[in-house]
Amino acid sequence: MAECNAEHVPVARHGYAELFPIFHSEDPEVIRSQLMDFLEGSSEQQLRAWSDSIPEVQAAAGGTLAEEAEATAYSAIFEYELPYEGRRPDVVLLASGAVVVVEFKGKSAAAQSDIDQVAAYARDLRCYHRDCESRTVIPVLVLTRISGSLGTVCGVRIVGPDVIQSILTEQSN
Numbered sequence: 187m188a189e190c191n192a193e194h195v196p197v198a199r200h201g202y203a204e205l206f207p208i209f210h211s212e213d214p215e216v217i218r219s220q221l222m223d224f225l226e227g228s229s230e231q232q233l234r235a236w237s238d239s240i241p242e243v244q245a246a247a248g249g250t251l252a253e254e255a256e257a258t259a260y261s262a263i264f265e266y267e268l269p270y271e272g273r274r275p276d277v278v279l280l281a282s283g284a285v286v287v288v289e290f291k292g293k294s295a296a297a298q299s300d301i302d303q304v305a306a307y308a309r310d311l312r313c314y315h316r317d318c319e320s321r322t323v324i325p326v327l328v329l330t331r332i333s334g335s336l337g338t339v340c341g342v343r344i345v346g347p348d349v350i351q352s353i354l355t356e357q358s359n
Contacts, residue, residue: 201225201265209262210247214240221265235276238330239290239347240264243277246350253351254358256282268310275307279350282357284322285311288350294331301327301342308341326353 201224202217209217218236222228243262250257261280268274279286289304308325311318325342333346343353 199267199269200263203261203263203266206247206251206257206260206262210244210251212244214244217264224265235290235292236264238292239276239328242290242328242330242347243279243288243350246347246354249351250281250354253355256358257354260354268307269315271310273307273310275304278311279354281354283320284324284357285318286324286326286353286357287311288326288328290328290330290347292330294329296327296329296336296339296344301339301344305340305342322357324353326350 201221204212214237217240218233221236222233225232247257247260247262250260260282263278263280264276265274266278275287276290277288279288287304287308289300289307291300293300304325304327308323312323327342327344328347328350329336329344330347333348335346335349336344338344343349345353
């Protein structure tokens with residue numbers, strides 16, 4: 187039998203992951219710091235995106251915790267690295283047997299490339315990740331400069347940050 191050593195220890199495939207109760211109360215700067223450690227040399231644009239998106243997802247987690255008793259078992263994962271790909275959705279939320287794949291864009295209108303991006307993340311998780319086989323995978327494009335919902339295009343829900351909580355609570359109904 188081969189000896190264990192540090193070279194054979196698997197590396198985390200995400201920048202941050204935590205259950206909703208802990209994530210909701212975590213200092214956003216602590217989360218951002220962990221993401222910076224995971225993705226060394228992150229651009230100013232990436233740092234700004236994290237600063238904008240972390241509080242939005244924390245607010246959705248907090249609202250979901252207040253409405254759904256089972257939300258204590260939900261998880262938030264930031265910068266999850268898709269197996270064999272290296273691509274990373276901004277956030278993956280695990281809720282009531284559903285996998286909600288969230289991509290944030292600092293825009294007020296969705297480009298087809300934005301829709302395609304989050305649809306591809308969801309497809310790859312649905313088709314190539316065994317833990318997602320038996321779960322509903324929901325692609326969500328969050329446009330940070332809108333509120334409400336713009337509807338669904340090519341299977342991707344296009345919403346403002348204020349709708350994330352509604353998507354999560356739908357999963358338990």
